[in-house]
């Protein structure tokens with residue numbers, strides 16, 4: 001847990017980041033994948049399969065490699081190269097499905113039924129939320145069980161936010177914390193089924209998947225009930241951020257906190273910024289933002305908002321002119 005020194009900049013009493021981009025395969029998904037692997041071994045199942053936009057897959061592939069299990073992974077056509085590389089280097093059997101995540105999920109479901117592989121698809125497998133909830137347990141433990149007023153997390157399928165709620169819920173039942181933090185679920189403007197359902201108070205409806213935040217580009221969330229309940233029962237909220245806000249937040253997070261987050265993870269921070277500007281989160285409140293995945297997984301999108309570095313000769317005069325002109329240095 002990292003405490004921000006930029007309270008004045010964000011106008012907030014206390015802000016922490018839980019950086020799950022530092023997990024073994026660089027995303028929060030490791031918390032669920034390790035449980036899936038243990039459960040597959042318990043079931044004497046040597047092959048695990050899942051459909052994923054990237055992180056569930058790369059994390060499953062890494063954890064399975066460590067435990068001597070085989071993996072079959074169904075990915076949508078647009079999976080970012082960093083995540084795809086992880087799959088290949090961990091030795092997964094990768095099936096690219098021509099289409100979006102919905103298509104990849106659909107084929108994985110049919111294949112898992114046909115071949116009898118262990119199923120790591122988040123909504124189907126109830127054990128995964130037990131893994132994901134450990135992020136809440138850790139946040140509480142690292143804050144000496146004095147939990148923040150808000151926890152902010154980005155939402156795709158709704159399993160992560162369900163796990164966050166479950167972790168705090170369990171701690172409350174054990175009288176180890178005094179309250180469940182309000183949970184702020186953040187979605188991308190171009191793919192916001194939970195947000196729409198929340199503000200219109202109706203069941204989830206399928207949406208398009210138009211966002212660079214690939215890990216939360218989920219048009220048909222597989223955990224609709226848990227994802228909505230986490231926010232409603234914690235008296236939190238959902239909000240949406242645009243791709244532009246996500247990329248601005250990515251840059252700000254990196255420059256001011258030293259944390260490089262992938263777009264889907266930056267969305268949570270963008271959501272925090274927006275919630276502050278709309279005063280949904282109040283200045284005198286305390287907040288933990290969960291960073292769900294590492295920026296190195298998707299350098300292509302990051303580079304679109306960054307400047308190419310200058311190229312100079314081995315010439316000090318030229319360097320001095322450059323710094324003068326650019327007012328840098």
Ligand SMILES: *Cc1c(COP(=O)(O)O)cnc(C)c1O
Nearest residue numbers: 055156157158159160215292293
């Ligand atoms: C999977 C993922 C999410 C969202 O988790 P869901 O369980 O799909 O809601 C958010 N950020 C990153 C980086 C992820 O990999």
